[in-house]
Amino acid sequence: MEKGTWTLKTGLAQMLKGGVIMDVVTPEQAKIAEEAGACAVMALERVPADIRAAGGVARMADPTVIQAIMNAVSIPVMAKCRIGHFVEAQVVESLGVDYIDESEVLTPADEANHIWKHDFKVPFVCGCRDLGEALRRIAEGAAMIRTKGEAGTGNVVEAVRHMRAVMGNIRKLQSMSEDELATEAKSLGASLEIVQEVHKTGKLPVVNFAAGGIATPADAALMMQLGAEGVFVGSGIFKSSNPEARAKAIVKATTHYQDPQVVAEASRDLGEAMPGLEIGSIPENEIMATRE
Amino acid sequence: MKKIGVLALQGAFAEHEKCLAQIGAKAFLTRLPRELEHLDGLIIPGGESSSIGKLINDYDLAFALQSHIVNGLPVFGTCAGMILLAKQVIGLDGQFLGAMNIVVRRNAFGRQVDSFELDLSIPVLGEPPFHAIFIRAPWIENVEPEVEILAQLPDGTPVAARQSNILVASFHPELTNDTRFHDYFLSMTERREKCKK
Numbered sequence: 001m002e003k004g005t006w007t008l009k010t011g012l013a014q015m016l017k018g019g020v021i022m023d024v025v026t027p028e029q030a031k032i033a034e035e036a037g038a039c040a041v042m043a044l045e046r047v048p049a050d051i052r053a054a055g056g057v058a059r060m061a062d063p064t065v066i067q068a069i070m071n072a073v074s075i076p077v078m079a080k081c082r083i084g085h086f087v088e089a090q091v092v093e094s095l096g097v098d099y100i101d102e103s104e105v106l107t108p109a110d111e112a113n114h115i116w117k118h119d120f121k122v123p124f125v126c127g128c129r130d131l132g133e134a135l136r137r138i139a140e141g142a143a144m145i146r147t148k149g150e151a152g153t154g155n156v157v158e159a160v161r162h163m164r165a166v167m168g169n170i171r172k173l174q175s176m177s178e179d180e181l182a183t184e185a186k187s188l189g190a191s192l193e194i195v196q197e198v199h200k201t202g203k204l205p206v207v208n209f210a211a212g213g214i215a216t217p218a219d220a221a222l223m224m225q226l227g228a229e230g231v232f233v234g235s236g237i238f239k240s241s242n243p244e245a246r247a248k249a250i251v252k253a254t255t256h257y258q259d260p261q262v263v264a265e266a267s268r269d270l271g272e273a274m275p276g277l278e279i280g281s282i283p284e285n286e287i288m289a290t291r292e
Numbered sequence: 293m294k295k296i297g298v299l300a301l302q303g304a305f306a307e308h309e310k311c312l313a314q315i316g317a318k319a320f321l322t323r324l325p326r327e328l329e330h331l332d333g334l335i336i337p338g339g340e341s342s343s344i345g346k347l348i349n350d351y352d353l354a355f356a357l358q359s360h361i362v363n364g365l366p367v368f369g370t371c372a373g374m375i376l377l378a379k380q381v382i383g384l385d386g387q388f389l390g391a392m393n394i395v396v397r398r399n400a401f402g403r404q405v406d407s408f409e410l411d412l413s414i415p416v417l418g419e420p421p422f423h424a425i426f427i428r429a430p431w432i433e434n435v436e437p438e439v440e441i442l443a444q445l446p447d448g449t450p451v452a453a454r455q456s457n458i459l460v461a462s463f464h465p466e467l468t469n470d471t472r473f474h475d476y477f478l479s480m481t482e483r484r485e486k487c488k489k
Binding site for chain 2: 015
């Protein structure tokens with residue numbers, strides 16, 4: 001009997017596909033998310049919009065918060081650690097969470113290196129802005145990828161930019177001839193082997209979700225139509241005026257993303273969405289997506 | 293060519309689609325009751341049972357699924373699919389579709405760090421053993437006499453079973469390249485055709 005294998009790590013992400021993973025900060029919010037049909041929750045101390053507002057250094061959540069959320073729900077629980085902070089990852093793994101997000105939403109602990117994720121039994125998800133970044137994270141052991149978007153903004157524009165970059169680059173790779181792949185691997189900053197695999201299969205070797213700025217059912221369906229295999233919704237749910245209804249509506253729109261009538265129905269009478277942020281109004285040093 | 297629906301609300305439906313293509317069946321992603329008509333069989337995939345269990349309540353899908361299964365539609369549930377089909381689910385109030393006379397325990401082995409893979413002897417599939425992948429998997433806690441147990445872990449825990457037109461597994465044949473489980477399910481759809489004639 002084998003545990004902690006690559007198949008089991010990537011396999012859990014495959015089971016999450018077509019679903020919505022919601023940021024929660026209390027057991028009560030976790031229960032609302034589960035009841036709405038979330039396929040997993042992300043246990044946090046603060047949602048990204050509040051991290052952005054608070055400023056300062058954002059770190060992993062208090063283990064008490066994570067454990068209270070794990071005890072409250074039966075669906076998978078994820079938790080975040082800082083980029084490169086492998087001890088935070090060890091701590092979160094020891095709590096028994098189902099997935100770790102090595103996340104740019106927290107303040108990076110290492111500006112040069114990400115965590116070597118193959119050393120862990122627990123699977124990791126990492127953010128990316130383009131194909132090269134995705135393939136670098138997978139090489140380090142990320143068993144799931146999410147496009148970064150710009151967390152805590154309620155503005156989907158960066159999520160769209162990053163998903164288009166990844167999918168467009170995959171299409172470009174597919175159309176290249178074998179003898180062009182080595183140079184392309186070099187420019188992507190990824191190994192030739194993994195680039196050859198994407199060239200052959202036309203998809204990432206792991207599941208890819210969208211994240212960062214999704215606030216409405218239509219945003220979720222948009223990301224799915226652009227090629228996401230599921231969505232993360234952070235501040236978008238619990239910063240809105242009616243989290244229960246909005247959570248349920250986003251789940252429904254993610255499942256029926258190809259059916260505009262269902263998305264329309266899901267979009268009705270949800271109250272106010274979270275207040276959005278224009279990306280241009282964010283000072284450059286407060287942009288989270290550029291943290292790699 | 294057999295027409296097999298794959299319930300595509302959430303989870304690993306694309307993986308089942310791929311397995312069906314490998315064995316020469318035509319897969320139809322199914323999300324609405326009308327899409328259940330004219331199918332030779334239906335697969336309920338792995339995923340998050342709590343999530344799929346909420347989504348089947350939209351558009352009377354649960355009712356449509358139940359009536360098709362009662363009328364003999366062959367159905368194959370893997371992991372979450374097994375939970376959805378069970379008469380009783382431990383770790384959750386009540387049931388989802390309640391179609392099969394088994395009691396199932398959700399997340400029976402623990403959390404993701406307890407997920408595992410191993411080679412499992414499954415007599416109806418013959419040799420060699422089947423490579424079974426268990427991810428936050430359920431197990432079968434209890435079965436009624438009409439249920440045939442198809443596979444057990446070395447400690448005797450039942451992890452695959454059949455009751456007339458219903459086939460279930462705790463693990464994920466769709467994550468392997470071994471199509472014997474899907475072939476077995478396809479043979480169940482052949483027999484239904486004979487009954488109808």
